[in-house]
Structures are given as C-alpha cells and as structure tokens.
Amino acid sequence: MTVTQWISGEIGDQGSFVRQKNRFTTPFGQGEGALPVEAGRYRLLWSPACPWAHRSVIVRSLLGLDRVISLGTADPVRPKQTKGDWAFTLDKGGMDPVLNVKTVSEVYLNADPDYTGRFTVPVVVDLTTKQAVNNDYFNLTRYWETAWKQYHKQDAPDLYPEPLREEIDALNGVLFDEINNGVYKAGFARSQEAYERAYDQVFQRLDSLEERLSTSRFLFGDYITESDVRLYVTLARFDVAYYNGFLLNRNQIADFRNLWGYARDLYQTPGFGDTTDFDAIKKHYHLCAVATNPKQLLPKGPESSGWRLPHDRENLSRDPQRKFLPEQGV
Ligand SMILES: N[C@@H](CCC(=O)N[C@@H](CS)C(=O)NCC(=O)O)C(=O)O
Incomplete structure (x- = not known):
C-alpha cells in the first residue's frame, strides 16, 4: 500500500493534507475517567523515525520518566502489507519483548476491534490490558511534564514554566x-x-x-x-x-x-x-x-x-x- 492510499481520507480541498484526529485521547491524571499515573504500568511505543514520537521520548528522557515508563521500538521500515502498520522486526523473534506483539496495530485493535484510523506512533499501552490507551501526540509531552510530576527525577528541568x-x-x-x-x-x-x-x-x-x-x-x-x-x-x-x-x-x-x-x-x-x-x-x-x-x-x-x-x-x-x-x- 502506498502513502497516497494511507492518507487518502486526509486530503482536503485543493489537494492539501489535513491530518486525522487522534482516537485515544483520555488524559493522564487523578480525576475520574483519567488514566491513572502509575510507575511501571505503561509502555510507550515509538519509532525513532517519527518526529511526533521522538518528542515524547526526548521529554520522557529529560524528566527521568524512562525509569517508570518503558519503551518499545518499532522498525523504521514499515511492513509492506495491505494496511499501514509498524512492526517489531528489530526485536528478537520479531516480537516486542514486553507486550509479545508483532505489530503496533495489535494494541490498537485490542482496544477497539473496529478501529479504522491509521496505526500511528507514539502510542501508550496499558500493560495490564495490552490496549492502546493514548495516542495523543500533541499532548503527551504535556502529560509527562504535569500529570507525571511525582515521578520526575530529582534534578528534572522545568520545560513548561x-x-x-x-x-x-x-x-x-x-x-x-x-x-x-x-x-x-x-x-x-x-x-x-x-x-x-x-x-x-x-x-x-x-x-x-x-x-x-x-x-x-x-x-x-x-x-x-x-x-x-x-x-x-x-x-x-x-x-x-x-x-x-x-x-x-x-x-x-x-x-x-x-x-x-x-x-x-x-x-x-x-x-x-x-x-x-x-x-x-x-x-x-x-x-x-x-x-x-x-x-x-x-x-x-x-x-x-x-x-x-x-x-x-x-x-x-x-x-x-x-x-x-x-x-x-x-
Ligand atoms: N497520531 C497522529 C500523529 C502521529 C503520526 O502521524 N505518526 C506517524 C509516524 S511519523 C505514523 O505513525 N504514521 C502511520 C501511518 O500513517 O499509517 C496522526 O494520527 O496523525
């Protein structure tokens, strides 16, 4: 499948690219309905190729959240199959070693079998359910900075004064x-x-x-x-x-x-x-x-x-x- 086909639903008037909305946007926090902030509970899936994922990985690292949120790395070269996906072909056995999934699509479909959007990184996965819980690339860094403050390393920088x-x-x-x-x-x-x-x-x-x-x-x-x-x-x-x-x-x-x-x-x-x-x-x-x-x-x-x-x-x-x-x- 070509990139033109992947984004075919995202072409607006006069041939311009209009990015899809994120599907999993529940915020992290204390309130009811929020994703609980808990050390060791989540895995962030990324590919070093992706700028949206990269920024969440940089902020995670600057704040010391790499000690409490683990990281799964997808191959930058995506599998050529009918629906765009990301695969864990860099890992032993072609499988993410913590989630035991071969592709990012699996965690999206675990959360919503009817999901029809693109399977994008970054995506945060709840290890207790193996479901995608947040792919809100615009706000992830903000959650790391504010909602996850209790887990910041001791000399963490203030990136959002x-x-x-x-x-x-x-x-x-x-x-x-x-x-x-x-x-x-x-x-x-x-x-x-x-x-x-x-x-x-x-x-x-x-x-x-x-x-x-x-x-x-x-x-x-x-x-x-x-x-x-x-x-x-x-x-x-x-x-x-x-x-x-x-x-x-x-x-x-x-x-x-x-x-x-x-x-x-x-x-x-x-x-x-x-x-x-x-x-x-x-x-x-x-x-x-x-x-x-x-x-x-x-x-x-x-x-x-x-x-x-x-x-x-x-x-x-x-x-x-x-x-x-x-x-x-x-
Ligand atoms: N989640 C956002 C942004 C994240 C994003 O686009 N990530 C890219 C990589 S840089 C991706 O995973 N693309 C997969 C695809 O287009 O099928 C979106 O849906 O547009």
Whole structure:
C-alpha cells in the first residue's frame, strides 16, 4: 500500500493534507475517567523515525520518566502489507519483548476491534490490558511534564514554566502548523498550489526563527523549554529527509547560521542527540513515507558528523553553564 492510499481520507480541498484526529485521547491524571499515573504500568511505543514520537521520548528522557515508563521500538521500515502498520522486526523473534506483539496495530485493535484510523506512533499501552490507551501526540509531552510530576527525577528541568505557559502554547501552535506539520503538508500535497503554499510557509517561518535565534540561545531565552523540543525534532529530520524527500529544497538547516548552531546545541544535550537516529529517519522517509521511490534507493548523504561540531551558542546566554531551569519542589 502506498502513502497516497494511507492518507487518502486526509486530503482536503485543493489537494492539501489535513491530518486525522487522534482516537485515544483520555488524559493522564487523578480525576475520574483519567488514566491513572502509575510507575511501571505503561509502555510507550515509538519509532525513532517519527518526529511526533521522538518528542515524547526526548521529554520522557529529560524528566527521568524512562525509569517508570518503558519503551518499545518499532522498525523504521514499515511492513509492506495491505494496511499501514509498524512492526517489531528489530526485536528478537520479531516480537516486542514486553507486550509479545508483532505489530503496533495489535494494541490498537485490542482496544477497539473496529478501529479504522491509521496505526500511528507514539502510542501508550496499558500493560495490564495490552490496549492502546493514548495516542495523543500533541499532548503527551504535556502529560509527562504535569500529570507525571511525582515521578520526575530529582534534578528534572522545568520545560513548561508557569509564567511562560501561555506563550509556549501559542508558539507550539505555530510550530505545529507551520513547521512540524508544515513539512508534511508539503510532502503529502496532492496539487502544485498546496505544495507551494506549504513550502513558502515552512521557509518563511524558518526565516523568522533564524532571526529570533540570533539574539536568544533557545526559543525562550537562556533555558530549554518544550517548544525547543518541538522545533528540534523537525530540524533533526530536515536535511536528511524533508529537504529532498518532501521537496523542501530552498535551503538545508545547515545553511542557516543560527538555526544550525541551535540545532547542534540541542543535539549535544543528553536526551536529544542520544535519541536521534539519522539512519532510521533516512530509511523511513525515503523508503516508506515519500510518494514515489519505485527502486527503493536510499540517499547516501548527507554527512551527519557536523552535528557534533562546536556551536558557540553559550555566548548568547547569561547562564552559559546551564541549559535548563530547575523544576520547583515536587
Ligand atoms: N497520531 C497522529 C500523529 C502521529 C503520526 O502521524 N505518526 C506517524 C509516524 S511519523 C505514523 O505513525 N504514521 C502511520 C501511518 O500513517 O499509517 C496522526 O494520527 O496523525
């Protein structure tokens, strides 16, 4: 099945891509009807290829939630079968070792045998039922930051500081529309107009972020916030996948002085680079996500060693030794 068929229900007027709504959106929390916050109860399924999943894995790692929420990793190259799926072919026996399932679709269908949407990552699975309980990629990071606070590690960063919440939410909305999902609107467009509209929007926003980052080490000043995580996951995929795979070829990120330094600064921060798998990203986008690649050729480049080069972004900070605002008492 081709990507055009997977997303066929998500093409709007004039050939533009309109993303499906999430099916499993029950929040984590204390209230009635909420998913109970409990150490060891859930498994997060991801593929390192996926930006939406990647951001939930970065935040999980920054907050130390990797000690209480386990992680299952699907192969970035998806099985070629009738319905799009993700498979655990990297695991021994082709089976997730904790859930004993071969594919992500199994946990969706355990929860809802009539589920007809796409089988997407990230998805959180309740180990007591083996059912998908949350695939709300937009809000998962928010749950890790707020509802899961009691399990944060001792020196956890505050990625969502109270005084900035409104501004962070507003910027996250723009980042979603014009950057994170903006690249998909270009790559999945089904008309020249829709593609060009998306292309222009992505690069206009990158230009304005380049400007913003000329005087500010991170998006909100001296410290990393959740907005940086959201921007990072798209920047990390840009040169290796979106530039050619999604036809976003005005510039590479490496052509922008500030964005490129900023992306390296984040990459070199534990939680970011150590969860970034360029090889998986490349394979997924070029072999599975692009509309046409009949000979299944994998681009050889780009060279990724530049991500480890010095960036000098510390000079923009009044607190060069620290990248995070510490969390207030839990
Ligand atoms: N859950 C969201 C976003 C997550 C998402 O799209 N993940 C991608 C990987 S980056 C996926 O799993 N796609 C599977 C598919 O399209 O069949 C959605 O439904 O659009």
